[in-house]
Amino acid sequence: MTTVLPQTGTSVADGDPELVKLVQSLPRDSEQRNAAYEKLIGRYESLVRACAQRYRHSPESPEELMQVGYVGLLKAINNFDPSFGSNLASYAQPCIAGEIKRHFRDKRWHVHVKRSTQELRLELCRARAELTQQLSRAPKDDELAEHLGISHDELRDAQRADLAFQASSLDAPRSTGADPGNLADILGEDDPQLEHTLDIESVWAHWGDLPEREQRLLMMRFYGNMTQAEIGERLGISQMHVSRLLAGALSYLRERVLGPDTAREPY
Secondary structure (H helix, E strand, O other): OEEEOOOOOOEEEOOHHHHHHHHHHOOOOOHHHHHHHHHHHHHOHHHHHHHHHOOOOOOOOHHHHHHHHHHHHHHHHHHOOHHHOOOHHHHHHHHHHHHHHHHHOOOOOOOOOOHHHHHHHHHHHHHHHHHHHHHOOOOOHHHHHHHHOOOHHHHHHHHHHHHHHOOOOOOOEOOOOOOOOEHHHHOOOOOOOHHHHHHHHHHHHHHOOOOHHHHHHHHHHHHOOOOHHHHHHHHOOOHHHHHHHHHHHHHHHHHHHHOOOOOOOOO
16 A cells, blocks of 8 residues: 655555665655655654653653654664564654653753663663564563573663652652542651661671670570579679679670770670
């Protein structure tokens, strides 16, 4: 099937693969090539608009985002290989989205993202487009990671980088209901026991360095809640000896955990 473009009066093939072949095979000044370009751009204007609409809350104007999206569409048309399939839309969508994201890369990140992760995210967009065309479906994470030669952790970091474009306020409502609440309402608070847990972990890292008797003393004193007199009676030693042993064991652990210049504290 062919279509005559009213703007130029030029007849061009109607299918995407035929139009793409014309664009890629004819010289730049060819009227037929330009007509094919024009038809493809008009056909996928809604796709460009949908990709740009995702960033409607960004400081960039819709017109500027559309222009950037068209650049991505033109790249997709120039790089599309009809021999792998006829679905230009599936190939063009990640190309358009990737071009818009590239536009934001160095000037519109809402959250700081490492440059290496930014670059990997762009490679991921290209890989997703290539595999989508080759497989005729969206690639799985395993396939993307293997194609890029990266780990699953690196893949997840690159995927999460997209979220840096759309930071949400903690005061933003979570829904449109009568009492929607906000994001801050569902965020967890600092656990007051967290610091204590970390301290205990630090102590356990050096616990095995103590002699068995000092370990037993500390357990009876701080976990058994026994007095020094009770400990001395249990072990058959004086309370003063218990005090010296406890002081030595606590000083050793305090120095290992807090550093050599920590002041001695009562126990």
